[in-house]
Amino acid sequence: MIQMKNVMKQYDNGVIAIKDLSLTVDPGEFLYVIGPSGAGKSTVIKMLYHELKPTSGSIQVGKYDLATMAPSDVPYFRRNIGIVFQDFKLLPRLTVFENVAYAMQVVEAKDEDIKPRVLHVLKLVGLEQKLRRFPSELSGGEQQRVAIARAIVNAPDVVIADEPTGNLDPDTSEGIMDILERINADGTTVIMATHNREMVNERPHRLLEIAGGRLVRDEQGGSYSDEE
Numbered sequence: 591m592i593q594m595k596n597v598m599k600q601y602d603n604g605v606i607a608i609k610d611l612s613l614t615v616d617p618g619e620f621l622y623v624i625g626p627s628g629a630g631k632s633t634v635i636k637m638l639y640h641e642l643k644p645t646s647g648s649i650q651v652g653k654y655d656l657a658t659m660a661p662s663d664v665p666y667f668r669r670n671i672g673i674v675f676q677d678f679k680l681l682p683r684l685t686v687f688e689n690v691a692y693a694m695q696v697v698e699a700k701d702e703d704i705k706p707r708v709l710h711v712l713k714l715v716g717l718e719q720k721l722r723r724f725p726s727e728l729s730g731g732e733q734q735r736v737a738i739a740r741a742i743v744n745a746p747d748v749v750i751a752d753e754p755t756g757n758l759d760p761d762t763s764e765g766i767m768d769i770l771e772r773i774n775a776d777g778t779t780v781i782m783a784t785h786n787r788e789m790v791n792e793r794p795h796r797l798l799e800i801a802g803g804r805l806v807r808d809e810q811g812g813s814y815s816d817e818e
């Protein structure tokens with residue numbers, strides 16, 4: 591379902607962030623991407639959702655070849671991928687309900703489908719009581735729940751999360767992980783970059799470690815020790 595082959599990424603300033611990365615992810619996997627600061631984790635994540643293009647090599651996500659995808663295909667590709675950021679990136683002037691509904695409106699979902707689906711995913715993340723709140727009236731954990739609801743509202747095959755618990759305290763992070771694992775248990779592939787050692791060790795999943803722009807470890811249920 592996801593295949594990266596000999597991917598290299600060089601930024602305009604000459605920095606080679608990813609040197610030669612090959613990787614296959616099967617449908618329904620839960621994958622952590624770990625590594626020290628500057629290792630290239632965000633670069634990989636951004637290439638997977640086509641925010642960045644590889645300088646060379648190929649990336650296949652579902653039926654899309656991201657190196658050659660026509661611009662007109664990008665919205666269709668994005669529909670099938672949910673993205674969660676460390677800083678939530680909610681629209682501040684929209685309510686909880688509207689933030690999630692907006693993700694369906696941009697892919698031109700039918701009006702009559704939007705309300706029931708948005709209510710369903712907000713219930714799934716435990717926010718059915720806060721539909722009319724604005725992001726500024728929510729805790730960080732609640733904002734991240736809205737962001738996850740938004741990421742899954744179009745029923746994507748893949749959810750990609752870049753440090754989703756990076757701004758949250760340990761208890762709140764547990765709640766976010768519970769939700770991501772529940773989504774994964776329903777069949778959605780989850781790919782998550784993280785620095786959170788405890789989380790990785792307490793909830794073992796496939797572990798990819800990147801260092802200096804290369805994949806240095808790919809291990810099912812691997813642990814993340816202090817030396818890394």
Ligand SMILES: Nc1ncnc2c1ncn2[C@@H]1O[C@H](COP(=O)(O)OP(=O)(O)OP(=O)(O)O)[C@@H](O)[C@H]1O
Binds near residue numbers: 606626628
């Ligand atoms: N827009 C950019 N332009 C130039 N260089 C960049 C850019 N973004 C990242 N880099 C460089 O690419 C390398 C990899 O960065 P990346 O953000 O992918 O690392 P990371 O593993 O996600 O780090 P962190 O854990 O700190 O978020 C670093 O050397 C970084 O300085």
